[in-house]
Amino acid sequence: EVPEEDLVRLQWYGLYHDKPRIGTFVLRIKLPGGRITPEQLKVVGELARRFNNYAELTSRQDIQLHYVRLEDVPSVFETLRGAGLFRPGPCGDTVRNITSCAVAGLDRDELFSIEGSLRELTDFFSDPSHRDYFDLPRKFKISLSACPYHCNHPELHDLAFVGALREGRAGFAVWVGGGLSSTPRIARPLGIFIPPDRVLEVALAVLDLWREDPENRKSFVKARIKYLVDRLGAEGFRERLLERLSFQPEPLEREPEQIRRDFHEGVRPQKEEGLYYIGFPVPVGRLSGDQLLRIADFALEENLEIRISQRQNLILGNVPEERLEDTVDFMKKVGLSLNLSRTRALSTACTSDPFCNYSVGSAKEILTEIIDYLEGELGDLGDVIIGCDGCPHACAHHWLSDIGLQATHIRHPDGSIETGLNVILGGGYGRLAGVGRIVLKRATVEDTKVYLKNLLSAYRKSGKETIQEFVRELSDEDLLRVMRGGEVVTVTEEKGVRVRMMGPLTRLTGGLSELWVEAGTVRELIDKLEVLYPGVKNRLLKEDGEIKSAINVFVNEEDVKYLKGLDTELKEGDEVQFILA
Ligand code: SF4
Known part of the structure; x- marks a missing residue:
């Protein structure tokens, strides 16, 4: 035991x-x-x-x-x-696996060799005698690379050394405070350029600055370095970092930019001729x-x-x-x-079910099912990649993927639970780095497939170069309209009455289990829902205009049968639930 x-x-x-x-x-x-x-x-x-x-x-x-x-x-x-x-230290509050470009040392386009710096970092943080760095306030993720394509995702790391050439000299820009999970952040550049032989010194100074901050030990949830960078700002962080260094880094006026998105798939010539x-x-x-x-x-x-x-x-x-x-x-x-589409080759899914204790669905199965469906309907999806996670922790980067999917629970009135998905759009890596926004919550997997098909069809028709360009120009309401195949949806975000459609009734509102509508009575609310989702009225009301016996309507958890029925008054912030009897 x-x-x-x-x-x-x-x-x-x-x-x-x-x-x-x-x-x-x-x-x-x-x-x-x-x-x-x-x-x-x-x-x-x-x-x-x-x-x-x-x-x-x-x-x-x-x-x-x-x-x-x-x-x-x-x-x-x-x-x-x-x-x-x-x-x-593969798990726990340690320096996690130090990541890099997977073809460092091989790829022709690599800016310079990172071998010495990578070895120095990994040797130090693999040595258990450096005990202070195996008992950190939280986990700490480092990446180091000179890949011009930023295939190693420096923007989502706690600390990234981003290869750059300055007047022909090799060195690194330093970015700090990236991270995903429930409060995603893109790493913030510090505007400094350091030589390769100072990487370990800078890494230790960043770690010390963070781990010695007493705020970290107050709240485990807020102990990631991104919160310290939030508090200090990039400039404040840089000032404190410089105080700890034995050298003066050069200022970097222009941060290194990703040349293009490239994840080194397929056959590529190496640096060395013939290989x-x-x-x-x-x-x-x-x-x-x-x-x-x-x-x-x-x-x-x-x-x-x-x-x-x-x-x-x-x-x-x-x-x-x-x-x-x-x-x-x-x-x-x-x-x-090698004969797989880019979408299938480059999309990622986290561990999730059946192994991960945080998971509420099998991200790997869901991702496979969704790509099968989308490619069956639309053929090759081009450059679109999907990140699918089993919970908000975002191990497969749902916040930054072209299409992010996060498994969640849909609770049915009979107590049963179904795995549903939040759909996150607008995120991006590299040049398009940005945190996506949750456009749709708790949609069924079946509905999500159709929504994504509609979204991708509209993106194709738009002629935009990237899905980010297409998505970022649209409001959430417009995106919902597009995903529903073009029908008008006007959802007043968190204003008016909170409407909750329970279980199978979400189908009446295009998969939305929750929306906000302005209405003074239940009758007016149903009339407005009918405008938004034609056909909903017939599904809720009998021919004589009364509520069907198969439908229960609750206002703030009270059955309207015991209030004033359809004439029950509503005020700002009330919650109206529609549930199958
Ligand atoms: S995203 Fe969540 S479910 Fe998936 S592996 Fe990470 S912690 Fe587990």
Whole structure:
């Protein structure tokens, strides 16, 4: 018997309870920069095979296994240690896996080599003797890269070193305070340029400035560095940071910009003439132990590099030109084909059900179902990528994806619960970095498919270059209208009476379970709903104009039968519920 408080400590070694909190564990294996040797992949493949033949590539370039039992943990740790994969701090309040461009060192367009800086950071934060950095106020996510495409998503990290060239010299811009979850923030640039050999010093100064702030220990929920940056502002943060540095960083007038959106998928020439890397899509990041083992053996034989990307994909590097075709063929036989749409290749889904204890739905299944439907209806969706999460924590970046989906619960009057979706639009990465807005709440998965089909059809017709351009120009009301296929919807946001359609009745309001309408009586409210959603009146009222016996109407939780029926008066802020009897 191991007490729960000791089990919680296992987070520092990458173990969380699988759902429900009894029995088995998820094991997260840190892979700095998404790098893993063929020998190491073989070890991970064997472990995955031992635990239900299942593994996941994560959106932070880790590999996760599930179904690990407590009694297996010592031998698993020994195996990982033997393979050089036992790195403390994959979970818990630590410096998490340090991410980077997945093809750093390989890609032709990389601005300069980051090898020394990345190694220095990962060596320091993998060393458990640096205890202060394994007991932080909250988790801390660092990214470092010189990828001109910003494929590593610097904007969503607590601390990002963003490669830049200044008068021909290599160095990094420093961005701080990004993060998603329920209060998303885009990282704020500090306007400084630091040389590569100062990266560790700056990282430690940023961490110290944050972890020594007494405010952090007051509220766990508000302890992420983004709140400190909110309080100080970028300038205030920079001032305090400079006081801690042993050198004076140069000012940076212009922050590095993403050249274009590119996640290194497909066949690409490397820096070295005659060599290529190939980005293979791994739909929703799932692989079996058998697949991992076959890939590892092949990579060993062929002397290939293996990388994991933040789009949950797998990259093979150092492929000679004459081996390209065979490599692509081999991977196809393993189940990883290059012939997938960009949407399927680059969309991401978090771990969620059946493993994550926060989850209220299976993001991987939902994402697959929705892409199947949309591609079936509309064909190739072009450059649109979807991020689907099982809860507000946003591990798959629903806030920044072209289309963000977050699973949520729809509660029916009979007490049953259905998994629904919040739809988030307007978010973006890189040049288009921005936090999306929740345009639709608690829609059923079936309805969401149709709404997205309508949205994407309208986007296509608009001729806009990006979905962000299309979406950001429209109000929420306009977007709802578009998603409903063009019908007029005028929802007065949080003004008037709060109308709640319960369970199947949401179908009468185009999937909306909640809306605000201005009305003085229940009768007037139903008349207004009829204007907004033609047909709703017939579904609620009998021919003689009275409320159908199958429908219950409550005003502030009182049945209108015991008030004045349809003439029950309403005032600002009242709540009217429509429920099937
Ligand atoms: S987004 Fe939520 S449900 Fe998905 S893996 Fe993260 S914490 Fe779990």
